[in-house]
Amino acid sequence: MTAKISYGDVEVGTELPAQDFTVTRATLVRYAGASGDFNPIHWNERFAREVGLPDVIAHGMFTMAEAIRVVTDWVGDPGAVVEYGVKFTKPVVVPDDEKGASIAVTGKVAALLDDNRVRVDLTAISGTDKVLGMARAVVRLA
Template identity: 85%
Template sequence: MTATIAYADVEVGTELPAGSFPVTRAALVRYAGASGDFNPIHWNEKFAVEVGLPDVIAHGMFTMAEAIRVVTDWAGDPAAVVEYGVRFTRPVVVPNDDEGALIEVTGKVAALLDDNRVRVDLVATSAGQKVLGMSRAVVRLA
């Protein structure tokens, strides 16, 4: 499968459809099971607070995975992403309630590269604060 967006139809500044991704404690438990990352800062409020966190926090890789969904949804094919990297700037704090937290992600084409590739810069926030820095993906388009 190849990306459904054509390189010729994209220019620098093209905005991707934004995404909002809810994060609950239950989602963190499922992610821990899938990833094998059972660090108690991701599920045990008492432990998280004892080590200086405000509450349980989402796994960094979980946050990263949610953010790239904006790109894969836009491109139409997860395999179109050929590079992806971020810096973790703040944790996503997940309260123990029915709502949890929300990761909000926007993306914009920042550069046209060779070989039908573009660089997409992402902004990911939670509770009004940026949670990923230098979030960039290189995507090969049709």
């Protein structure tokens, strides 16, 4: 668990530690089981291509969950996140190999709000594609 970050410790422009998250086909199978989302675009390459996708893609909610980990790891308490939203801009394409795909996530404090809250803007990239847009979290700091 990370030490608690206090409101006085941050300013606009404070960068959160960047993280890279690997996603493989096995990751998608486990996520499908946990979430109940067995849409074949997340596990069946033939089906994914038939509907116009380049290959199997990661679940959008999985991608969103990986991105917010940068914030929860930084603040040390998932309960400190009071708002979170994204726009899905591109899918995370997951090849059928041992390497899988990578989601690189960075975050920066974009605004100091009232009541010890800050807005953190996130950037999530897979390959050369920005996969989340308008990814923003509001966090209550100690």
